Amino acid sequence: MTDNAMSEAAMLISLRDITLPVEAAGGLGADIAATVGLAGVLALIIAGMLRLFSMRRRVAVPPLRGQFLAIREMPDDARRVALLHLLRQAQPEHYAAIKGALYQPEGGVDIATLEAEVARLV
Known part of the structure; x- marks a missing residue:
């Protein structure tokens, strides 16, 4: 940092929005891969929950x-x-x-x- 004050023009230039590219790296293939991956993880979580709730409980047998x-x-x-x-x-x-x-x-x-x-x- 400097002790000098910034000019108004320099301050306005530094406040401009950051512009992202319209298409992300990898394009449509990366979007599809991310969607399939997230859907797979969600399916595994749901399958695990269903298995947990559908397991039969052992009934205690008296001696x-x-x-x-x-x-x-x-x-x-x-x-x-x-x-x-x-x-x-x-x-x-x-x-x-x-x-x-x-x-x-x-x-x-x-x-x-x-x-x-x-x-x-x-």
Whole structure:
């Protein structure tokens, strides 16, 4: 800076607006690339939000002992089904071995046997 005052003409010249070129560098291709890039980022954000909100929440499963005690108070038909579900949840390989017997005419696996198998797990 100088200690001398600027003349009025010099001050007016320095206050002129800055003029930008009509067409930016890169032209139409750069504009399209920027638009596609921003749209892609926006699509990723929306997809992430949709995935976050659509994910299934894990339901807390009560411990086997609590389930087994609750099953003991059920009627026989409901108890058989509940014991089979519990056995399938706890030991899928053992359930797969006995599931063929479930559809036999004599009723499949006995309730006492199922209770013994599930009690062994608890």
